[in-house]
Amino acid sequence: MNTVIAFILMFGLLVSVHEWGHLIFAKRAGMLAREFAIGFGPKIFSFTKNETLYTIRLLPIGGYVRVAGDDPEIIDLKPGHHIGLEFNEDGKVNKIIVNNKDKHPNAHLIEVEAIDLDHNLTIDGYNLGDESNLQRFSVDRKAFFLMDERETQIAPYDRQFASKTVGQRAMQLFAGPMMNFILAILIFVIIGLVQGVPADRALIGEVQPDSPAAEAGLESGDEVIQVEGSSITTWQEFTSIIQESPGKSVDIVVKRDSQTESMSVSPKEVTNGEVTIGQVGVTLAFEKSFLGTFKYGFLQTYETTKLILVNLFMLITGQLSIDMLSGPVGIYDVTDQVVQTGFMNYLMWTAMLSINLGIINLVPLPALDGGRLLFVGIEAVRGKPIDPQKEGIFHVIGFALLMLLMIVVTWNDIQRLFL
Structure with a gap:
């Protein structure tokens, strides 16, 4: 039970700090952060605060921050669609009811003629049964879609990922790994304060x-x-x-x-x-050295980073086998061994994993922060972005391959446990 608790706390801390970096810099840049998730798969806990849905999901294999415009929107209204509109006190649309309109008897029903929720924030449409009078409705910047009785906030273009400068987007992507390095430094400093420095x-x-x-x-x-x-x-x-x-x-x-x-x-x-x-x-x-402790924090982070980069290079060049990689099962097994050696070693292990998480996410592979940073860098060089659909396909395929790699690594971990 101690190992289970230690693993959950460690995983939660590493992923939360990483995603918190993405979240903070998304909000600082004015992006709409739709969701802050720890884990993948079905939700087991959620709440909404300041426009963001915070969730804990079942599978402990990572996390994500979903930013408006950063992933395909699931709601796409086109001319001919029948929708319901509800209004705020200023007469602007604050709810766009996509289906189950019979559950909203006070909604104003229209047939969409034209809709612009990116720039002008307007909906043009006819009252149902009366196509003689085309009306234009102004939409509130914080209006919601309502589909299957679930609310999704709209995102004007200036709140979408793509609308921000190259620097803002790059910083939002880099912030996650950066926070992992900062966390490692802080943990090493705590270790130094408690037990002293070499x-x-x-x-x-x-x-x-x-x-x-x-x-x-x-x-x-x-x-x-x-x-x-x-x-x-x-x-x-x-x-x-x-x-x-x-x-x-x-x-x-x-x-x-x-x-x-x-x-x-x-x-x-x-x-x-x-x-x-x-x-x-x-x-x-x-x-015991107060100033030496901070030097120790940075030095240990640097030395650990260098060691991980050397091993990563050896893996890429074939000097290390893929069998050397570990997934959640392998990390859990090592955590079990480390916990038995004492709390300081557990903290040291957490700091090392935090650095590892930061480095792996900076590798320019599809679906990882490094892969997305690569596209932002290419845009900065060529002066215009790559086609979002092509980039999306690249990341989807890459994510699928990463999941396949995760399955292989996890299978190897399980085999090692029983050999």
């Missing part, structure tokens, strides 16, 4: 009992300043020499309580794959 020198933290370090007399708090006659300033320098000296006696000098101590340690031989390295049984110390 010392920027060769400062020993824990000494394992009965280890070569303990036998040599090394203690927690010792600072290694010299190994085999060479000055040591970083932990990496110290561990590199130790790893290269399995079974050999190594002379070291440490600083302890403002004094220096000399001793010899013999790293034990440890086989790592086909390579034998030396280990002495010590860990790097952590120190």
Whole structure:
């Protein structure tokens, strides 16, 4: 149960922060954000606030923000359609009743002659049964379609995605991944504030009992300043020499309580794959540093980003197999293992997944933020947008392929669980 709760909280946080970025910058640009969804599939919870429908959906495989004009509108009225109109106090249409008009006895029924809900916000039509008098009705900017008794707010062109500048659209698309990187930085900062940050020198933290370090007399708090006659300033320098000296006696000098101590340690031989390295049984110390904590947050995010990009490049070039990928099932399994090792490791895992989510969404693949950013970039270069229908087909096909990939990855995850 702890793993289930941890997974739900982690998934909800990562997706919510990502989609919140899209939502905030959509609203800042004046776009109509129709829906903010966590998950896909059937709705299990929903509410509406400030024009946006907030939903939690059944399948935990992502989320989305649906912006007006960013996806095909499902309601397309044409000349000849019979509709009902309801009006506000200013005499403007505030409800356009598409069907079930008998449930709205006070609605004004007309046959549509012409309709413009993008620019002029007008409907031209005849009263049903009287085609001698063509009337024009002004439509409120926040009017609703009513179809199957479900309301959908209209979106004048200036509130649609396509009406915004290249910069505004690019920022709205980039905001999701950006928020994932910001979240990772914040999590690493929290970790640093709680447990401290790795010392920027060769400062020993824990000494394992009965280890070569303990036998040599090394203690927690010792600072290694010299190994085999060479000055040591970083932990990496110290561990590199130790790893290269399995079974050999190594002379070291440490600083302890403002004094220096000399001793010899013999790293034990440890086989790592086909390579034998030396280990002495010590860990790097952590120190409390307020400013260092923020540096740690950015540095850890950078190092994790670099590692993920290297692995992604290896996957693209065939150096890594697709079997190395994990979907929700595999992530759940790893989360189960991480949760058992402690809350700090769980936070670290969450930060790493947040960075991974940000990077994957920036990959220029169809239906992902990166794919859509690619089209915005092409528009900026060529000076005009690509045909929306062609772009839509590209994203639909791409989304289908991504779902197929998700199925394959999930199947591999399930097989690994039972092998």
